[in-house]
Amino acid sequence: MKALEGLKVLDLTSALNGPFCTTMLADHGADVIKFEPPAGEQCRTWGPLDEKSGESGFYAFLNRNKKGCTLNLKNEKAREMFYELVKDADAVVENYRPGVTKKLGVDYETLKKINPKIIYASGSGFGQYGPISHRPCYDIVAQSMGGMVNLTGYKDAPPVKVGPSVADHVAGIYLCVGFLLALYHREKTGEGQHVDVSMMDTIFTLLENSIVKTTMQGIIPERQGNIDPSISPFDIYPTSDGYVALGVGNDKLFRTFCDVIERPELVDDPLYLTNDLRCQNYENGLQQLITEWTKQHTKAELEEIFDEAGIPCGPVLNMKEAIEHPQIQAREMMVHMDHPTIGEMYFQGCPVKLSKTPPSIDTPAPLLGQHNQEVFHLDDETYAQLKDEGVL
Amino acid sequence: MKALEGLKVLDLTSALNGPFCTTMLADHGADVIKFEPPAGEQCRTWGPLDEKSGESGFYAFLNRNKKGCTLNLKNEKAREMFYELVKDADAVVENYRPGVTKKLGVDYETLKKINPKIIYASGSGFGQYGPISHRPCYDIVAQSMGGMVNLTGYKDAPPVKVGPSVADHVAGIYLCVGFLLALYHREKTGEGQHVDVSMMDTIFTLLENSIVKTTMQGIIPERQGNIDPSISPFDIYPTSDGYVALGVGNDKLFRTFCDVIERPELVDDPLYLTNDLRCQNYENGLQQLITEWTKQHTKAELEEIFDEAGIPCGPVLNMKEAIEHPQIQAREMMVHMDHPTIGEMYFQGCPVKLSKTPPSIDTPAPLLGQHNQEVFHLDDETYAQLKDEGVL
Incomplete structure (x- = not known):
């Protein structure tokens, strides 16, 4: 029925x-x-x-x-x-x-x-x-x-x-x-x-906080590519064979993330101590640094690494890949x-x-x-x- | 209730x-x-x-x-x-x-x-x-x-x-x-x-015909900016004060459109005789020609002109403009x-x-x-x- x-x-x-x-x-x-x-x-x-x-x-x-x-x-x-x-x-x-x-x-x-x-x-x-x-x-x-x-x-x-x-x-x-x-x-x-x-x-x-940002703060939001204004790192990164989306939602996951990309020293970097600071300093430093690392891996490698780490990540799939996805x-x-x-x-x-x-x-x-x-x-x-x- | x-x-x-x-x-x-x-x-x-x-x-x-x-x-x-x-x-x-x-x-x-x-x-x-x-x-x-x-x-x-x-x-x-x-x-x-x-x-x-295109024709669709693969002209155009979206869905509307942009000779141009031909020849000629015309007008002018002509058209509104739209x-x-x-x-x-x-x-x-x-x-x-x- x-x-x-x-x-x-x-x-x-x-x-x-x-x-x-x-x-x-x-x-x-x-x-x-x-x-x-x-x-x-x-x-x-x-x-x-x-x-x-x-x-x-x-x-x-x-x-x-x-x-x-x-x-x-x-x-x-x-x-x-x-x-x-x-x-x-x-x-x-x-x-x-x-x-x-x-x-x-x-x-x-x-x-x-x-x-x-x-x-x-x-x-x-x-x-x-x-x-x-x-x-x-x-x-x-x-x-x-x-x-x-x-x-x-x-x-x-x-x-x-x-x-x-x-x-x-x-x-x-x-x-x-x-x-x-x-x-x-x-x-x-x-x-x-x-x-x-x-x-x-x-x-x-469907425009969510863009509307309240405009009415509460008088700020007219503009487009930001793949960056989220309130979470960082959060972006779509190039890899050796395509792109992956990745979001690191809090300080705890950022520590895990720094271990994964083998840059543990970033955790204590005063530029990246909090999510707020990471948002502020993302485009002059952090973005470039992550991109250099992701480019050395395939989409599949990154998906597996971040699945294990419990960090939301997934490849940008083309139509054929999406259709065939398990x-x-x-x-x-x-x-x-x-x-x-x-x-x-x-x-x-x-x-x-x-x-x-x-x-x-x-x-x-x-x-x-x-x-x-x-x-x-x-x-x-x-x-x-x-x-x-x-x-x- | x-x-x-x-x-x-x-x-x-x-x-x-x-x-x-x-x-x-x-x-x-x-x-x-x-x-x-x-x-x-x-x-x-x-x-x-x-x-x-x-x-x-x-x-x-x-x-x-x-x-x-x-x-x-x-x-x-x-x-x-x-x-x-x-x-x-x-x-x-x-x-x-x-x-x-x-x-x-x-x-x-x-x-x-x-x-x-x-x-x-x-x-x-x-x-x-x-x-x-x-x-x-x-x-x-x-x-x-x-x-x-x-x-x-x-x-x-x-x-x-x-x-x-x-x-x-x-x-x-x-x-x-x-x-x-x-x-x-x-x-x-x-x-x-x-x-x-x-x-x-x-x-x-939400991916509509991209899926059937892939399974019926073996073609993997790629991104196309603001162009529609099967309707032409159909795009977002720069104006003197922002952008407008515009779609001309059939031959009859294309005739109207050519009158509106004061290029009536385009109707009989062998490059643009049918929608299929316009799709094929859009990016090497037609797009540029329309853009040159839209740039000379404001968003509001174009919206009014095309409303009268019965051609779907509307400005790209920022958040404040959308909120205040009548x-x-x-x-x-x-x-x-x-x-x-x-x-x-x-x-x-x-x-x-x-x-x-x-x-x-x-x-x-x-x-x-x-x-x-x-x-x-x-x-x-x-x-x-x-x-x-x-x-x-």
Whole structure:
């Protein structure tokens, strides 16, 4: 049994933040039915594309465990068919630009009249209200305006965005939190509601002490590369074959650290006596000294040495190394899936491990319109007719 | 009414990922009681510190809405007092290094004997099982080993970590998802369970198409600065007073874009005819040409121009600018709180907006041991005695 078994979710999402939310719901057992325009949603054209079939690997990993229908919501008959499904659905999830669902007649105000218990979850760039809620948004814009880009990168160098789409993904996870909160409330009261999550808000919530530093001390934090302003040594160091991350959190561990790097005299050096002093004097001396030592070792050597010493340390892994890492493997963070046109796939698994109701990945992403007849209960003739009419 | 009202959560977390989870539970109405060692948890010493009181601003924003107790779990009497509270609690949340709760006698196996309905949520660096689950971890290590650091930064330059602690925060959000999934399952079945979330898994789930690119095409993606490999133009550009992020997602928008930058001839340039061609020829020509134009404008000018054109664009905001942004303000992403020793504070709000059960921030973070007498029902004399005995 999975946690969300028996729940029916109508999925109007496309691209990334919305689908990432409904993927979690599907992995945990909800019956997620995804609706795309008859031409397919944008992310069906996003790479990597399968050479043989042209199918999108991006779409395929992101939409596993879901059923797929096509539906032209600009068509009145299509809208009526959707309303029919809303009657006994538990939730609708969407990530249109605010305002669009109203034009399409599938906004919360409309759907709650059909089913007052419906939970309606909306993901967007800037949220459902506020002066710029109408604007289009990409992950890179949300990262920039939310304040994260200015805090990432090296001092005295241009800012850099987080490589992967962190605004989209984390907004999707928050949307899942919102759905589950609303679900619990509905269990207690029978009442549905509207959940609203924005990518800009999402990024803003990840900035931790930078915010209080600004408001309490009037200091505007700037990017610091890989250094932590309040722990030292704490950095990413070059080795003979790549990079390792390393953090020495307190005086006791610093003593161990000095032994490990065979520089026991540093412990009593007045420049490095306390963590505060090490932070102050890190960039003029300590950093260089550690770097010279780490460069003489491999990543694997350093990982082993510091594991034994009980000092947090780990290599900077590339994508292949991360995929093959024994910990990722042991935790089934990569799963195999047979896709009807792509064939054998190997992609990311589920991070939320539940002892009694474990998630799992059971079915591949749907082909375009694959479940139209099943979901709408259509015989072959009616199906062909609706396709002709541009409804599906 | 808030979504989680009436739930009692015993909070054994410290530092960042665990507390970020319980903050969300508290913001949404759960009665969260935080237990710290008698000396206080580590993050009470993390800056920024209030000049007058020495109180940690970091602790204060992260532990709002919670009650605070001290409890020396190495003491048998303390443990018995904790067990007493477990009897009618709904959940325990912890983020000790795996193995430690067992030593302290507060692991899931022990507590579920006292209360089989208990939901037990564990956050950690590497998870509760797997070959390196025992290791200590910092956010920077999880970011590195999870694969994100290698994908962040400029090509041909060293890798860079995401500035803020994204592994800690997002693991905390996943832990909240796990708790809520387990809560819904318990509503249906009366059954408690163990939730296990790791920071390394968390980072790994955010890497999207880099994973499928590796497994489908055998290509190991490398960092690309602010460029997107599959959309062009898509970058962060220098302006006369800072940087803006900008993404032009399709041919139609590229035509608009060329008009806006007053280079209509680019539309028919054979180098830039399609998105694919623009991606191929971006770095030898197009990037430079756009940069020369953006440098002649201010951030605000560009934001306005592209808002009108319907092209996703936004400035790279520093912390002060993000805090003061009208959208952040309109969405109450900054809230005021009166703290008993720090005084007036101004810190981050709640990102998950619920129409019927909105979250709110009602009480400041607890002083050390502030709710000992209330939570354990102690008269002054017994309280003083338990403090003397080192129990609290």
